[in-house]
Amino acid sequence: MAIESSGWATMGDVAEKAGVSKITVSRVLRSPDKVKPETRERVRAAIAELGYVPDEAAGGLSSRRSRxxxxxxxxxxxxxxxxxxxxxxxxxxxxxxxxxxxxxxxxxxxxxxxxxxxxxxxxxxxxxxxxxxxxxxxxxxxxxxxxxxxxxxxxxxxxxxxxxxSNRDAGAAMAQHLLATGRRRMAFIGTAGEGDRRGRLRYEGFAEVLEQSGSAEVRATAAAAGTQTARGARGLAAVLDRWPDTDAVFCSSDSLALGALSEARRRGLRVPDDLAVAGFGDFEFAGEFGLGLTTVRVPxxxxxxxxxxxxxxxxxxxxxxxxxxxxxxxxxxxxxx
Structure with missing residues (x-):
């Protein structure tokens, strides 16, 4: 049974583009091993170019809306x-x-x-x-x-x-807050995830404000393995091992900040006297009945x-x-x- 299209590019469009029949397109989708490799690649190229998506629900819906x-x-x-x-x-x-x-x-x-x-x-x-x-x-x-x-x-x-x-503006706002508390040797702790664009934007806004202040230094690290809390702990450890005089850390999430706070306690550091810690997200555990964590609240x-x-x-x-x-x-x- 042929697969019908999901409302934009049709199977017929793909067949025409690839110079094959609709049955051949259906076979490429359902049983690709039954189609010659060169034909299969031609059909797949047409699918990619047209943005065709098979509609697995075709025939099973009584209305245009799936809800x-x-x-x-x-x-x-x-x-x-x-x-x-x-x-x-x-x-x-x-x-x-x-x-x-x-x-x-x-x-x-x-x-x-x-x-x-x-x-x-x-x-x-x-x-x-x-x-x-x-x-x-x-x-x-x-x-x-x-x-x-x-x-x-x-x-x-x-x-x-x-x-x-604006994640960039949020990072900038946190830098301004930490500057106002007298911190000058600050670090940013993020993750090394491929798609963590938001974290990178927070860092960019944070670093830009510190650089423009002319009186603050920013350090950055990213931990790629483990839970968010573990990454935060490893991130602070890496920062302090490299820059032991760091006086504030801004973490790209509250979960990272939780790990950073745990590492600070393990090292006997007083928060905020020895080290200020800030997060992002205002998770429930960050509130006044939890960690009392300085953070960025988003709606x-x-x-x-x-x-x-x-x-x-x-x-x-x-x-x-x-x-x-x-x-x-x-x-x-x-x-x-």
């Missing part, structure tokens, strides 16, 4: 995107839609697989926490006829829509709700006034600085 929204989330571990997923799912359920989740581990290859799989289910929209995509993924998304919302960042040229805040729940509403509005024929929605951030000063 499913897909979300490719950089990580499903920890608290990073928890409130955003909660907001996204809740707003969709209020409008009789369901959320389909996939974790990408900050990998553009895994994101590409997730996007292809989700588009095959004919979703009513897609939400992506990454704005760094493979060229073929972006081409497929741009060719699609579903709303795409990139979140937690504000790309200059969003695929469809963007909801988030995670609102980001999810807004992304969901954008998709619902676009599918209802309501065009948003702006393609990019900046929900801002806030530096929350607590006892660790």
């Amino acid at each position: 499913i929204v897909g979300a490719a989330i950089s990580t499903l571990a920890g608290s990073t995107f928890a409130s955003t997923v909660d907001g996204l799912g809740a707003r969709l359920r209020q409008n009789d839609h369901q959320l389909l989740l996939a974790g990408t581990d900050y990998s553009s290859a895994k994101e590409a697989d997730a996007v292809a799989t989700m588009l095959g289910r004919r979703p009513d929209g897609l939400v992506l926490t990454s704005t760094t995509h493979r060229e073929e993924t972006r081409r497929t998304l741009e060719a699609g006829r579903v709303p795409v919302v990139e979140i937690w960042e504000l790309p200059a040229d969003p695929i469809g829509y963007a909801v988030g805040f 995670g729940l609102q980001i999810g709700e807004t992304a969901a509403q954008l998709i619902l509005d676009v599918n209802a024929g309501i065009e948003p006034g702006d393609r990019t929605i900046d929900l801002g951030f806030e530096v929350i000063a607590r006892v660790t600085t």
Whole structure:
């Protein structure tokens, strides 16, 4: 049985582009070993160029809408995107839609697989926490006829829509806060993930302010292995082993900051007297009834709700006034600085 297209490039388009029959295209998709290698490669090249996605749900839907929204989330571990997923799912359920989740581990290859799989289910929209995509993924998304919302960042040229805040400005704001407390020898602790663009932007904003101040020095390290907490501990250890006079660290997430605080305690350092520690995200454990961690608070729940509403509005024929929605951030000063 032939696979029907998901609403943009059709199987017929692929067949015409490759100079083969629709049956041959179907065989390449279902039983590639039964097709000659040169024909198979020609069909696959046409699929990539046209952004064709097989519709695995074809024939099984009674209406044009699936009432499913897909979300490719950089990580499903920890608290990073928890409130955003909660907001996204809740707003969709209020409008009789369901959320389909996939974790990408900050990998553009895994994101590409997730996007292809989700588009095959004919979703009513897609939400992506990454704005760094493979060229073929972006081409497929741009060719699609579903709303795409990139979140937690504000790309200059969003695929469809963007909801988030400026990570660069957030890093800059934390640098200004630490400068105001008298710190001058500061370090940034991030991760070495392939797709952690947000962390890099936070570092760039942080470093830029310190460099412009003319009175502060910034050091940076990234730990690639282990849990976020373990990475934070290893990151602080690396910083202090190389620069023992460091007087403040800004971590690209609260989970990293938790590890840094644990390493500081292990070394007998007093926080904030000997070392100031700041994080990002304002996770529940960072609050006044937890660690009392200085951090950057972002409106995670609102980001999810807004992304969901954008998709619902676009599918209802309501065009948003702006393609990019900046929900801002806030530096929350607590006892660790």
